Amino acid sequence: MKKTVAPSLIAIALATAGVSAGVQANDWYLGGGVGVSNFEDINDTLPAVKENPLSVNAFTGYNFNENFGAEFGYTLFDGGATRAHALNLSAIGRLPLNEQFSVFGEAGALGWKAMRGVNDEGLSPMAGLGLTYRASDLVDVQARYRRIEDLGDLSNNGYESDVNNFMLELVLHPNRGGAAPAPVAPVAPQPEPEVTYETRTVTADGSIYFAFDKSDLSAESRATLDEVARFAQENPDYQVELAGYADRLGSAEYNRRLSERRAMAAKDYLVQRGVAAQNIQTAWYGSELAEGVTEAERQRDRRVDAKAQATIQVEIIE
Numbered sequence: 352m353k354k355t356v357a358p359s360l361i362a363i364a365l366a367t368a369g370v371s372a373g374v375q376a377n378d379w380y381l382g383g384g385v386g387v388s389n390f391e392d393i394n395d396t397l398p399a400v401k402e403n404p405l406s407v408n409a410f411t412g413y414n415f416n417e418n419f420g421a422e423f424g425y426t427l428f429d430g431g432a433t434r435a436h437a438l439n440l441s442a443i444g445r446l447p448l449n450e451q452f453s454v455f456g457e458a459g460a461l462g463w464k465a466m467r468g469v470n471d472e473g474l475s476p477m478a479g480l481g482l483t484y485r486a487s488d489l490v491d492v493q494a495r496y497r498r499i500e501d502l503g504d505l506s507n508n509g510y511e512s513d514v515n516n517f518m519l520e521l522v523l524h525p526n527r528g529g530a531a532p533a534p535v536a537p538v539a540p541q542p543e544p545e546v547t548y549e550t551r552t553v554t555a556d557g558s559i560y561f562a563f564d565k566s567d568l569s570a571e572s573r574a575t576l577d578e579v580a581r582f583a584q585e586n587p588d589y590q591v592e593l594a595g596y597a598d599r600l601g602s603a604e605y606n607r608r609l610s611e612r613r614a615m616a617a618k619d620y621l622v623q624r625g626v627a628a629q630n631i632q633t634a635w636y637g638s639e640l641a642e643g644v645t646e647a648e649r650q651r652d653r654r655v656d657a658k659a660q661a662t663i664q665v666e667i668i669e
Contacts, residue, residue, distance in 0.1 A: 377526050378414040383407070384495070384520030388428050390502075390512040405429045406516055417645070418445050422457065426516070428502075433510060435502060437463040439477055449600050450563045450646075453483045463502055471507040475500050483522070491522040534560050534654075536575050539582050555582040555659040559617060560650060563600070566612035568620055576617060579659050580624035586661030591626060593617050594656045595635040598649035607637030617655045 388406045410424030420443040428435040441459025448454065461477040464470060479497035486492055497516040505511040537557035557579065559572035568576070583589045595614030597606035614633045622628050643649035 378420075378524060379412065379526060380414070380491075380522050380524045381409075381411050382491075382493075382520050382522035383409040384518040386495075386516065386518035388517070389515040390433055390510075391515055404433055406518065408518060408520070412443065414443075414445070417447060419443065420445070422459075426461075428514070428516075433503070433512070434466040435463050436466070437461050437499075437502075441477065441479075445483075447600075451485050453485075455481050455483060457481075457497075461499055461502075465503045465510070471504045473501070473504060475502055479516075488527050489524060491524065493520050493522060494518070495520055534558055534571055534575060536578050539578070552660060552662050553586065554661075555579060556657070558654045558656050561613055561653045561655075563598075563649075563653065564609065566609065566616045568616055572617075573620065576620050576657065577624065579657050580621055580626050582659045582661070583621075583626045583630070586659075586663060588663075589630060589659055589661040591621065591631045592658045592660075593631065593633045595633070596640060596652055596654050596656075597638045598643050598652040599638050599641045600649070601638070603637055603639070606641075607635060610635040610637045613653075613655050617657060 385405070385407050387403055389403050406426055406428050408424055408426040410422055412420055412422035414420035422439075422441050422443050424439050424441075426437045426439065428437065439459055439461040441457040443455055443457050445453050445455040457477075457479045459477050460474055462472070462474050464472045477497055477499050479495055481493050481495035483491050483493040495516075495518045497514075497518075499514040499516065501511060502514050503511045534557070537555055539555040540553055555578060557575045559568065559575050561567070561569075561572075579591060583591065593614045595610035595612075595617075597610045597613075599606075601609070614635045618628070618631050618633055621631060638652070641649075641652040643652040
């Protein structure tokens with residue numbers, strides 16, 4: 352039988368688990384799936400052996416953070432003469448690709464009970480790879496491949512095989528999610544009454560936030576920009592600076608263009624609100640200043656910072 356595949360998969364799984372990312376605490380989950388198992392190079396002394404039986408599984412797990420977790424599960428290999436029940440315990444290493452997709456590797460052990468004329472039990476090494484799609488905060492859909500070495504015992508229960516297991520699974524995350532903090536609209540400082548006049552500089556600062564890979568303005572973002580436009584109307588000698596940013600997901604060039612679109616979306620809205628285009632300066636920095644690791648932190652990186660500045664004459668008490 353082939354013995355080189357499982358060690359390679361275990362190495363991939365452990366390397367994936369070593370990737371560092373931010374903590375996502377208290378993320379436990381439940382799941383189940385259905386698929387097919389290929390009994391490879393099967394050695395069998397009895398008839399009616401199915402080499403590609405149906406398989407079903409159920410499992411529960413806990414993610415310690417975005418990149419590392421543990422999983423316990425049950426699998427039924429419903430292959431007639433190759434029918435077997437199995438329990439597994441494995442370590443999970445996960446690498447997020449973007450907001451929706453991630454890949455994972457696993458390595459662990461599978462205890463099995465082969466059901467033939469003479470039942471047999473044993474413990475086998477197991478490793479796997481998978482792809483997960485985050486459909487919502489509650490639901491993931493994922494495809495998983497597992498390699499199991501030496502299921503069954505030829506001398507005891509009549510067959511022995513390495514197994515390739517392919518599953519399509521549905522996973523529920525009851526505690527996952529949570530809305531990002533809402534941006535706070537800035538309040539422009541108000542000058543106190545003075546007796547004599549002095550030239551001073553006043554500012555109005557604020558930030559607007561965007562959804563992942565989006566440059567559309569939300570209602571909260573428009574409300575913040577309305578404050579900037581109101582400041583400009585109240586202070587004729589003004590200048591507005593807009594700086595666009597993106598989170599770390601995606602290439603540097605793509606994020607630079609995305610942050611440009613966000614800054615220009617804010618500028619276009621201010622012009623519609625009566626702010627003179629020649630008084631607006633724009634800049635975009637992509638993800639070069641991004642610091643976010645968790646989803647809440649990356650939300651704060653997907654923003655445009657707006658700063659309005661004007662010089663005014665105020666009264667000074669002698």
